[in-house]
Amino acid sequence: MIAARHISKSFPGVLANQDVSFDVAPGEVHSLLGENGAGKSTLAAILTGLYQPDAGHVEIDGVRVSLKSPRHGLALGIGMVHQHFRLVSQFTVAENISLGDRKQNWILSTKKVEEAVREIGERYGLPVDPRARINELTVGEQQRVEIIKTLYRGAQVLLLDEPTSVLTPQEVTTLFDSVRTLASEGKSVIFISHKLGEVMDISDRVTVMRDGKVVGNTSVTDTSREALARMMVGRDVDLSAIRATKPTGTPLLEVRGLTAKSARSQVSDASIVVKAGEIVGIAGVSGNGQRALAEGIAGLTPPVGGHITICGIDVTGKGSVAARKAGLSYVPEDRNGTGLAPSLSISENMLLTEDLPFLVNHKSAVAKAEEAIGAYSIKTPGASTPTRMLSGGNVQKVLLARELGHDPQVLIVASPTWGLDVGAVEFVRSKLNELRNQGRAILLISEDLDEVRALSDRIYVIFEGKIVMECAGEGADVTTLGLAMAGASA
Amino acid sequence: MTQESVLVLTLAAAIGTGTPLIFAAIGGVISERAGVINLGMEGMMLIGAVTTFLVDNKTGSPVAGFIAGGVAGALLALIHATLAISLRANQIVCGLALTIFGTGLASFIGKPIEGQGLTKSFGSLHIPALSSIPGVGPILFKQDVLVYLSWFVALIASLYLNRTRTGLSLRAVGENPATADAMGLSVVRMRYAHVVAGGLLAGFGGSYVILRIVPAWSQAGTTNGIGWIALALVVFASWRPLRVILGAYLFGVALQANFALQAKGITVIPAEFLAMLPYLLTVVILVVLTANRRTRGAGAPAALGLPFVRDER
Ligand SMILES: Nc1ncnc2c1ncn2[C@@H]1O[C@H](COP(=O)(O)OP(=O)(O)O)[C@@H](O)[C@H]1O
Ligand SMILES: [Mg+2]
Numbered sequence: 001m002i003a004a005r006h007i008s009k010s011f012p013g014v015l016a017n018q019d020v021s022f023d024v025a026p027g028e029v030h031s032l033l034g035e036n037g038a039g040k041s042t043l044a045a046i047l048t049g050l051y052q053p054d055a056g057h058v059e060i061d062g063v064r065v066s067l068k069s070p071r072h073g074l075a076l077g078i079g080m081v082h083q084h085f086r087l088v089s090q091f092t093v094a095e096n097i098s099l100g101d102r103k104q105n106w107i108l109s110t111k112k113v114e115e116a117v118r119e120i121g122e123r124y125g126l127p128v129d130p131r132a133r134i135n136e137l138t139v140g141e142q143q144r145v146e147i148i149k150t151l152y153r154g155a156q157v158l159l160l161d162e163p164t165s166v167l168t169p170q171e172v173t174t175l176f177d178s179v180r181t182l183a184s185e186g187k188s189v190i191f192i193s194h195k196l197g198e199v200m201d202i203s204d205r206v207t208v209m210r211d212g213k214v215v216g217n218t219s220v221t222d223t224s225r226e227a228l229a230r231m232m233v234g235r236d237v238d239l240s241a242i243r244a245t246k247p248t249g250t251p252l253l254e255v256r257g258l259t260a261k262s263a264r265s266q267v268s269d270a271s272i273v274v275k276a277g278e279i280v281g282i283a284g285v286s287g288n289g290q291r292a293l294a295e296g297i298a299g300l301t302p303p304v305g306g307h308i309t310i311c312g313i314d315v316t317g318k319g320s321v322a323a324r325k326a327g328l329s330y331v332p333e334d335r336n337g338t339g340l341a342p343s344l345s346i347s348e349n350m351l352l353t354e355d356l357p358f359l360v361n362h363k364s365a366v367a368k369a370e371e372a373i374g375a376y377s378i379k380t381p382g383a384s385t386p387t388r389m390l391s392g393g394n395v396q397k398v399l400l401a402r403e404l405g406h407d408p409q410v411l412i413v414a415s416p417t418w419g420l421d422v423g424a425v426e427f428v429r430s431k432l433n434e435l436r437n438q439g440r441a442i443l444l445i446s447e448d449l450d451e452v453r454a455l456s457d458r459i460y461v462i463f464e465g466k467i468v469m470e471c472a473g474e475g476a477d478v479t480t481l482g483l484a485m486a487g488a489s490a
Numbered sequence: 491m492t493q494e495s496v497l498v499l500t501l502a503a504a505i506g507t508g509t510p511l512i513f514a515a516i517g518g519v520i521s522e523r524a525g526v527i528n529l530g531m532e533g534m535m536l537i538g539a540v541t542t543f544l545v546d547n548k549t550g551s552p553v554a555g556f557i558a559g560g561v562a563g564a565l566l567a568l569i570h571a572t573l574a575i576s577l578r579a580n581q582i583v584c585g586l587a588l589t590i591f592g593t594g595l596a597s598f599i600g601k602p603i604e605g606q607g608l609t610k611s612f613g614s615l616h617i618p619a620l621s622s623i624p625g626v627g628p629i630l631f632k633q634d635v636l637v638y639l640s641w642f643v644a645l646i647a648s649l650y651l652n653r654t655r656t657g658l659s660l661r662a663v664g665e666n667p668a669t670a671d672a673m674g675l676s677v678v679r680m681r682y683a684h685v686v687a688g689g690l691l692a693g694f695g696g697s698y699v700i701l702r703i704v705p706a707w708s709q710a711g712t713t714n715g716i717g718w719i720a721l722a723l724v725v726f727a728s729w730r731p732l733r734v735i736l737g738a739y740l741f742g743v744a745l746q747a748n749f750a751l752q753a754k755g756i757t758v759i760p761a762e763f764l765a766m767l768p769y770l771l772t773v774v775i776l777v778v779l780t781a782n783r784r785t786r787g788a789g790a791p792a793a794l795g796l797p798f799v800r801d802e803r
Contacts, residue, residue: 069674070672070674071673071674086668086669086672086673087666087669088661088662088665088666088669088670089665089666089792090661090665090666090792091658091661091662091665095658098655098658099658099659099662099669099670099673099675100659100662100670100673100674100675101655104655105655106654106655106656107653107654107655108653108654108655108657108658
């Protein structure tokens with residue numbers, strides 16, 4: 001139905017796609033599997049007409065086409081749902097679907113669109129109220145709107161770029177049902193992901209990409225998770241669960257009844273305990289108060305109510321410096337921004353959290369930074385490179401090097417492996433495990449449920465700013481957690 | 491003169507005073523809905539006024555004068571569009587610069603005609619039947635044709651924004667230009683068109699002042715700062731054309747109160763204070779609207795004031 005033929009595409013300094021070819025049949029769910037930076041999104045952008053390939057071409061039903069724009073691609077039946085949604089949040093669903101639709105009369109009649117939205121929703125199991133405003137919808141519902149939008153325009157091939165990264169496990173199940181219905185009607189679905197389990201679950205065929213090249217193409221029935229992982233990374237990897245091996249000690253972080261607010265994030269009456277030698281996970285869909293919780297504990301936002309004790313010292317309302325002095329380190333999700341000053345060099349960033357004398361000794365700072373670069377194998381031209389020039393994994397390593405350099409007793413990490421390649425993920429996880437074994441207390445806040453389950457000794461679920469569930473990490477049930485994340489057990 | 495007739499006359503005059511505000515503020519709404527703030531409005535109104543004066547006195551046609559005033563405002567807006575959209579200059583700075591430029595240019599052009607009077611203008615157009623309704627008739631339906639045009643413009647603007655495909659695209663461009671761009675719309679073209687249309691309407695506002703309110707050119711006093719009031723009105727109306735009418739007449743009443751109370755011989759409140767009233771009202775409304783959490787930025791296009799750069803990623 002759609003095929004890529006010897007496609008190459010380079011960006012300044014990177015070969016994002018090199019001689020990529022693959023075929024998708026009608027009615028097939030075809031996965032593009034690869035680590036972050038493997039070139040999946042770039043390939044998808046070429047298949048939809050967003051980017052033009054440097055070499056090679058796209059074929060539709062065996063005919064060579066040159067796609068000039070996403071609009072042109074859609075006219076030929078290729079629709080894409082991006083990682084970041086393209087919706088106007090102040091508009092209603094119907095208005096978003098009408099936007100830029102040349103079939104619409106000049107005088108808008110959203111009635112017909114509303115009808116169509118309901119009809120498509122029913123047919124493919126994508127229910128959504130056509131009159132609702134986008135900013136009133138959950139992320140899962142917004143994704144449905146994106147899918148409906150492409151179907152409304154007559155897409156025969158649907159590309160979904162990392163569609164599950166924003167969903168709860170239940171939402172993933174319903175999405176997969178819709179994908180199967182689409183395929184059963186003869187539409188092709190290209191499913192882009194770096195999650196092995198999902199790929200094994202939903203696809204008919206898999207094309208694996210690494211460093212811009214296709215390194216494998218197989219039917220799912222002829223392969224295994226392990227084989228796919230090896231292809232994707234190029235070596236054996238172990239991302240299996242790691243748990244505490246020693247019994248846990250005294251509580252190092254105690255949060256009682258914390259109520260706090262931070263930009264667009266709010267937490268109310270949250271109580272959490274993290275003991276020495278323990279990793280405690282906070283699971284939840286993004287935007288449910290995780291940020292307020294972390295910043296509240298770290299003293300970056302003054303608590304409205306509650307008490308925070310770090311290593312036995314009450315730091316409630318005393319600010320971030322007091323929290324640090326008591327033994328806390330915080331690795332925020334927003335690494336270049338909240339965590340690091342992106343235009344400052346690695347060595348300058350390393351100095352930011354230190355008690356400095358009035359005159360800064362740059363030489364020793366550079367020496368220290370170089371030591372960290374070696375110890376954490378940070379890929380950079382040098383210690384004076386601004387951190388914004390580094391890739392995601394290396395930025396995270398700089399931040400970890402700085403924070404762990406303080407030898408914290410309590411560590412809060414937010415989405416520590418988000419956007420990192422598998423190698424860096426392994427590194428970060430082993431670092432966290434090492435700290436746990438040294439008897440430190442770690443609070444792991446992450447939207448990635450797999451990660452929370454793989455690392456945590458205990459799990460709290462946060463929903464709309466409240467802790468709605470607590471359970472052991474060992475054997476935690478995905479369905480139960482997923483329901484709690486969606487607020488069902490509240 | 492009876493008590494009521496003073497009231498009726500004052501309200502009728504307030505309608506006239508509010509009319510240039512309607513034209514200009516609708517222009518502001520259209521431009522800001524596309525995401526471009528236009529602080530050059532006062533300059534565009536002045537240029538519109540002086541152009542109307544010259545063309546009207548030359549041709550003897552108020553219609554030609556009115557249209558020329560709009561075109562002059564639109565040309566000035568084209569400069570604003572070029573700076574703000576293509577060159578991505580700071581919209582606040584270039585809008586202010588444009589007001590200064592427009593004011594200077596108007597007084598330069600108007601030097602030879604300073605103090606002269608307008609020879610020909612529009613008369614009142616009494617609408618049959620409606621104008622004889624007691625009270626309402628003389629206030630609303632014994633006005634000039636431009637007052638009726640201003641209602642029509644507000645109505646059309648409202649329908650255009652909310653009920654048409656182009657209006658939907660326009661709103662998308664002002665709320666989320668990246669999405670509009672991804673949907674294949676030209677953000678740049680949409681913004682240019684609507685900033686220029688906004689300038690046309692601001693120019694019309696200036697024309698109305700010279701044609702119907704102060705029919706003589708005076709470089710200091712012609713628009714008297716109402717371009718700024720129109721800007722505040724855009725916020726007051728939450729970027730909605732029909733609400734602009736309401737706000738404009740409210741300001742019209744405030745501007746007229748001065749004369750009305752003098753006419754009634756009431757002097758308890760000093761005339762200077764009354765003259766200050768509309769501007770005070772502007773400040774108060776803006777403070778109240780921004781101090782209240784719920785109304786702060788209510789209806790403001792999300793991408794207002796932000797230049798659009800296509801992000802390749
Ligand atoms: N617009 C761009 N400009 C420069 N480099 C880019 C751009 N888009 C992607 N890249 C680079 O191309 C490579 C492939 O990226 P991408 O296709 O997004 O990978 P994936 O979707 O598999 O994570 C990465 O190294 C990325 O940094
Ligand atoms: Mg990607």
